[in-house]
Amino acid sequence: QVQLVESGGGVVQPGRSLRLSCAASGFTFSSYGMHWVRQAPGKGLEWVAVIWYDGTNKYYADSVKGRFTISRDNSNNTVYLQMNSLRAEDTAVFYCAREKVGKRNYFDYWGQGTLVTVSS
Amino acid sequence: DIQMTQSPSTLSASVGDRVTITCRASQSISSWLAWYQQKPGKAPKVLIYKASSLESGVPSRFSGSGSGTEFTLTISSLQPDDFATYYCQQYNSYSTWTFGQGTKVEIK
Secondary structure (H helix, E strand, O other), X not given: OOEEEEEOOEEEOOOOOEEEXXXXXXXXXXXXXXXXXXXXXXXXXXXXXXXXXXXXXXXXXXXXXXXXXXXXXXXXXXXXXXXOOOOHHHOEEEEEEEEOOOOOOOEEEEOOOEEEEEOO | OOOEEEEOOEXXXXXOOOEEEEEEEOOOOOOOEEEEEEOOXXXXXXXXXXXXXXXXXXOOOEEEEEEOOEEEEEXXXXXXXXXXEEEEEEOOOXXXXXXXXXXXXXXX
16 A cells, blocks of 8 residues: 655754655555645645655745755655755655656545744 | 635634635636645645646535635535645746645634
8 A cells, every 4th residue: 555654854953954854665666746835834735845756856835946956766765855045934844756657647645744842 | 826715714604604715826826726735743644736726635615716816725515534724825926836824714
C-alpha cells in the first residue's frame, strides 16, 4: 500500500535552516510528481512546492521562493524540502503529497505531516 | 495567480441534512478542481476530482458539480463521520496549485 512518511520537523530559531524528508513506499516513486503542502496552526492548506517525477522541473509558492528548495532521490524513494532563512510565519505542519499520475493532477495520497516550529 | 474562494467559512448542520459548499475561482479553471476532507490532526483526503468524479472508496452521498469558475460540493445526507473541514483545490496550472480557505461543517 502507498505510504508517505515525513520526518525532520522540530523547533528552530528564526533565520536558521531545516531539511524535511518524505520517504515513499508501495508505488513506483520515480513515476510521480511530489508536492509539499503546509498548514499553519488553526489555518488552511497552503501549497508550497512541486517537483516533477524526474526532478527536471520544480515550482514554488511565492511565499517560499528563494528560501526553500525541493529535491528528490529516486534511488532512495525520498523527496526533500530544504528550508532556509526560516521565519515565524513558516511555523506549520508540513505534508508531502503524491500527485496523481498525469499531466496535471490532484493529490491522491498524503503523509501524516511533520511539525515545524520557528521560534526563538 | 488563481485565487479560490469558498463559502461559507463555517456551516452548522444536523445529521441527515443536505449540505452544499461553494468554491469560486478567480479565472476559469475548466474542470480542474478537487475537493478534500480534513479531520482534526489528520491529513486531507480527496473526495472529488475533475469537479465531479468521485474518488474510489468515497461514499456516493458526496457529489461535485460545476465548471469554469463556479463549483459546488454537495453531501446529500450528512452523516456523523462527515463533520470536518472541506477544501477545494484548483490544478489548472502546471506550476501552481491553490486551495480554498476551507469550510468547517459543524454539528448544529
